[in-house]
Amino acid sequence: MTLLSIDWFLLIEKLILIAVIIFASLGIALYTTFAERKVAAILQDRPGPNRAGPFGLFQPFADGLKLIMKEEIIPNSSNKFLFVLGPTLAMIAALMTCAVIPWGDKIVAFGRTIALQIADINIGILYVFGVVSLGVYGIMIGGWASNNKFSLLAALRGASQAISYELAMGISLIALLMITGTLQLGEIVKQQMQPNHFWNVVYQPLGFLLFLICAFAECNRTPFDLPEAENELNFGYHQEYSSMKLGFYLFAEYINMFISSVIMATLFFGGYDIPFFDEAKHADWGNWLALAGVICLMIKVVLFIFFFMWVRWTIPRFRYDQLMKLGWKTMLPLALLNMLITGAVILWLKK
Amino acid sequence: MAITEIIFWFLSALAVISAIMVVVSKSPVHSVLWLVTVFFAISGHYILLNAQFIAIVNIIVYAGAIMVLFLFVLMLMNLNKETEPQKNLWMKLTGVISGGCLLIILISLIRQATEIKGKIAITKTGDIGLIKVLGKELFSNYVVPFEISSVLFLSAMIGAVVIGKKD
CATH class of the missing domain: 1.20.5 (Single alpha-helices involved in coiled-coils or other helix-helix interfaces)
Structure with missing residues (x-):
């Protein structure tokens, strides 16, 4: 069936895949908020939310309902269009990244082989960088359009923090890309699935550490949550926001956390690779094998998300000059050093 | 019309309209945001030519870094209508005339260029990008x-x- 020279079945297949992935991301982010409160409660030795439903499992729905039902306030002195655009952009940028992530191996359904990845594009990881660098617009536009000094200060902080740490993040990844020799995320996972090939974290421990720290900074998570430092800036860049617009900002943070966990798992921890298990020998398992891979990826992601929360409730926030010093005087030179050493080792091994 | 052609015309219209809005917008912050739209439209054109690397680098470097710095500076400056200097009518007129002259030169150059005459951009294929x-x-x-x-x-x-x- 081709009309306008488009393969409509492919289009429908991709649309279903996009819908599933986006709703799954939203659902996971929803329950991440719940997990965050529970983890915080456990670390602080208290029960946490336990009223709504069994073990408080309906708490995120109650929270969501509360946010939706609250009154929408747009301040009179704000720039109305940009005020609404801010949270929209934050949410779009958070969700767009999931397009290039390989969620699992191919599955066979209705006589079609479906890759569990929306687009395995040639520039893979660069696309992620492009979208991440756009995420800062959501914060900046929202903070400026609120016409509030605290919001503006927080937005500027957020933007300068994101730009500073993007640099170290990019350079720490270059070392990894020199090893893999490709930017396609699907290809990077397949290389790690080879039986005689370890996960990339073994080859790039320093690169992974740098990437992890930068991911914390990019997600505005503690200890880098300077843009929402309550004691200095009241509430940060979303001070003037209420109802679901505030909800979108908070929610985008959790989606960012989820997506960056997925990317770390994909790049450094083998993605949907099942550890100590040779997938190639069990190809006859078909769809079940692909499903096991997806579950395996999700387990890795949950561990990363737990780590994010663990750090948040353990380590206090940096001061702003410490943050900048760490970014420019520690992370960047270390990333450059890592890149140089990796390059030298690759050259030496090839000779 | 093929799908590539539809996308091409859409992106071209978007690029031209946003570029005009960059100049026409009253608020400098709006101008910067329109400029970001222009970069996106141009990146779309690159993708049509299958130059994926240039497309994404255009977004990372221009839309993601340089325009953020522009916004940064503009947001820190207190640009009220009162502080904006009154522009002379003659200044505007000379600006329009010199800009128009540049446009004419560019168009005539493109019309005369023999290297690109009769050549059609390859869309969707080609791996140089x-x-x-x-x-x-x-x-x-x-x-x-x-x-x-x-x-x-x-x-x-x-x-x-x-x-x-x-x-």
């Missing part, structure tokens, strides 16, 4: 200009640090 080919090309045939430009960037960076440093 893919990162592997581009990288090999840059580091073999064009390695000297590439390295010289990187030295130029380095000297610009050092210069900026020296100027920015308080003595």
Whole structure:
């Protein structure tokens, strides 16, 4: 069936895949908020939310309902269009990244082989960088359009923090890309699935550490949550926001956390690779094998998300000059050093 | 009309309209945001030509970094209508005339250029824009200009640090 020279079945297949992935991301982010409160409660030795439903499992729905039902306030002195655009952009940028992530191996359904990845594009990881660098617009536009000094200060902080740490993040990844020799995320996972090939974290421990720290900074998570430092800036860049617009900002943070966990798992921890298990020998398992891979990826992601929360409730926030010093005087030179050493080792091994 | 053609016309219209809005917008912050839209439309054109690397680098560098810095500066400046200097009518007129002259020269140059005459841009195919080919090309045939430009960037960076440093 081709009309306008488009393969409509492919289009429908991709649309279903996009819908599933986006709703799954939203659902996971929803329950991440719940997990965050529970983890915080456990670390602080208290029960946490336990009223709504069994073990408080309906708490995120109650929270969501509360946010939706609250009154929408747009301040009179704000720039109305940009005020609404801010949270929209934050949410779009958070969700767009999931397009290039390989969620699992191919599955066979209705006589079609479906890759569990929306687009395995040639520039893979660069696309992620492009979208991440756009995420800062959501914060900046929202903070400026609120016409509030605290919001503006927080937005500027957020933007300068994101730009500073993007640099170290990019350079720490270059070392990894020199090893893999490709930017396609699907290809990077397949290389790690080879039986005689370890996960990339073994080859790039320093690169992974740098990437992890930068991911914390990019997600505005503690200890880098300077843009929402309550004691200095009241509430940060979303001070003037209420109802679901505030909800979108908070929610985008959790989606960012989820997506960056997925990317770390994909790049450094083998993605949907099942550890100590040779997938190639069990190809006859078909769809079940692909499903096991997806579950395996999700387990890795949950561990990363737990780590994010663990750090948040353990380590206090940096001061702003410490943050900048760490970014420019520690992370960047270390990333450059890592890149140089990796390059030298690759050259030496090839000779 | 093929789907590529529809996308082409849509992106072209978007690019031209946003570019006009950059100039027409009253608020400088709006101008910057329209400029970001222009960059996106141009990146879309690159993708149509299958130059994926240039498309994404255009977004990362221009939309993601340079325009953020522009916004940064504009948001810190207090740009009220009262503080804006009154522009002379004659100044505007000379601006329009000189801009129009430049446009005429550009159009006539493109019309006369024999190298591009009768050539059609290859859409969807061609792999020169893919990162592997581009990288090999840059580091073999064009390695000297590439390295010289990187030295130029380095000297610009050092210069900026020296100027920015308080003595």
